[in-house]
Amino acid sequence: MEESLRLAVAVIGNAASVSLYAAPIVTFKRVIKKKSTEEFSCIPYIIGLLNCLLFTWYGLPVVSNKWENFPLVTVNGVGVVLELSYVLIYFWYASPKGKGKVAMVGIPVLLLFCIIAAVSAFAFHDSRHRKLLVGSIGLGVSVAMYASPLVVMKKVIQTKSVEFMPLPLSICSFLATLLWLTYGLLIRDIFVAGPSVIGTPLGILQLVIYFKYRKASVVEEPSKGDMEKGNLEKVDMEMEIVETNVTNRMNGNL
The missing domain is CATH 1.20.5 (Single alpha-helices involved in coiled-coils or other helix-helix interfaces)
Structure with missing residues (x-):
């Protein structure tokens, strides 16, 4: 029964996480259409890429015990492809200053992942220590990823506009964190559940802010009749x- 519950939560968690990673497609359609990154930030996507790389590596048999964390590999493998696509599209349409920012943040992030992967593979010879190293760093990066929308939330509060905080992204973020928190508790893995302890309340806060300022935007926006x-x-x-x-x-x- 417990095994079936874990599998069910993992499958639903995978679906929610893939939806989370796919949610910015709407944003990047707009970027491609306007040929401009406008005021969107590249930081959440670069942090998201690092997070997916780390947890894909964490789930592989190199770090984990055989395929005990296979659900992490599937969902984060998809996340790597999507997040990398977003970063490349952002880089292509960014201003020269924006391109410089992507390079300044993106290159060190990729180097950091390569160092972590090399150290975990060659410096440690058992699964427990490898999981401890990769999981600890992944935990910190995941917290940063879930906290990165705080910058956007601050902008929403300042401008009283939800234009740059899409609702699909907020909903998927909340659902994904809630499900992975449940899955992490079921398998008793602090490195899987830990990020969602921060991510779930932040997801709720994001939704509260969205609906509060969405109403304000609707009130302030003149209607067609007016x-x-x-x-x-x-x-x-x-x-x-x-x-x-x-x-x-x-x-x-x-």
């Missing part, structure tokens, strides 16, 4: 001016 009413009022004023001018000219002629 715009049409304003246009009619403008036309009426212009007609009144014309009528006044005509009347004045007629009176002058008289």
Whole structure:
């Protein structure tokens, strides 16, 4: 029964995580369409890439005991492909300053992963110590990944606009963290459950902020009816001016 529950949570967690990694597709369609990264930040995607690389490595038999963490390999393997695609698209459409920022953050991140992989594979000779090294670093990176939307949340609060905090991303983030927290507790692995202890409350906070400022944005945004009413009022004023001018000219002629 417990094994079936773990499998069910892992499958649903995989689906939610893939949805989380796929959610920015909407954002990057906009980037490609406008040929501009606008005010979107590259940092969450680079941190997300490092997170996926680390947990793919963590789940492989090189680090884990055989295939005990196979669900981590499947979902994070998909995440590596998607996050790398986002970073490359961002780099392509970014301004020269933005390209420099991607390189300054991205290159050290990839080097860090290579060092961690090499040390875990060759410096340690048992699964326990390898998991301790990779899992500890992965835990820290995951917390940073789940905390990175705090920058966006700050911007939402300042601008009172949710334009740069898409709802699908917020929902998927909350669901994924909640499910992986459950899965980590079921398999008793602190490195799987740990990030979600931070991620789940942050996911809830993100949703609360979204719905609060979404309502504010809707209230502040003029409706189509108001715009049409304003246009009619403008036309009426212009007609009144014309009528006044005509009347004045007629009176002058008289």
